Amino acid sequence: MSKQSSPNPLVWAVDHLEEILGAAILFVQVTVAFLNVITRYVINYSLAWTEEFEVGLFVWLTLLGAAIAYKQHAHLSMVFVANALPQKWQKWIHVVGAVASVLLFVILFVFSVQQVIVEINYGAMTEALGIPQWWFTLGVPIGSLIVIARILQAARARFIRESAAVPIV
Numbered sequence: 672m673s674k675q676s677s678p679n680p681l682v683w684a685v686d687h688l689e690e691i692l693g694a695a696i697l698f699v700q701v702t703v704a705f706l707n708v709i710t711r712y713v714i715n716y717s718l719a720w721t722e723e724f725e726v727g728l729f730v731w732l733t734l735l736g737a738a739i740a741y742k743q744h745a746h747l748s749m750v751f752v753a754n755a756l757p758q759k760w761q762k763w764i765h766v767v768g769a770v771a772s773v774l775l776f777v778i779l780f781v782f783s784v785q786q787v788i789v790e791i792n793y794g795a796m797t798e799a800l801g802i803p804q805w806w807f808t809l810g811v812p813i814g815s816l817i818v819i820a821r822i823l824q825a826a827r828a829r830f831i832r833e834s835a836a837v838p839i840v
Contacts, residue, residue, distance in 0.1 A: 689742070689817060693735040696728050720799035727797070727807030734814020741772070741821040744829075762830060769826035776815045776822070783811035 684691065707721040740746040753764040789795075790805040797804055 689735045689738045689821075693732055693739065696732050696735070700725055700728050700732070723797050723799045727810075730807055731810035731814065734810055734818060738814065738817045738821045741818060741825050744825060765829055766826065769822055772822050773819055776819045780812050780815035780819070783808065783815060787812060 703718075703721050703724055707718045711717045737746070748768065753761045756764060787805045787808050790803070790808055795804040796802065797807070
């Protein structure tokens with residue numbers, strides 16, 4: 672029986688960054704929502720800050736989920752268009768899709784960085800929590816960078832896989 676080497680924990684953590692952060696954020700959201708339900712129905716007092724907190728964390732969770740979807744090839748795509756083309760053109764359709772996706776998230780990154788800068792410069796604070804709004808908004812540019820990395824990673828893997836299977840004529 673051969674001994675299989677275990678993966679480096681740091682490499683594993685980087686490869687599963689979105690899942691780790693997403694699970695932690697989801698755990699916090701569920702815990703906060705549960706506490707709010709308990710306080711609302713047990714002591715007739717609602718925690719006003721929980722909605723703001725949940726929505727702020729949802730921004731982070733949404734972008735992390737998009738990165739996971741790209742990494743696992745689970746995002747929505749129009750495969751019927753690609754499948755209708757000759758096989759030698761199918762990989763190029765995927766390349767065009769990846770380029771368009773990267774472009775979208777680059778634009779999102781640029782505008783969200785500008786938004787974060789505006790929120791920092793104006794000292795924008797959340798209403799209920801009284802914390803800087805940019806803490807939540809920062810999830811968009813950081814998430815966009817993670818999504819871009821996963822799009823490129825998935826596109827590279829698909830291009831290599833399809834290049835090996837189909838000779839370019």
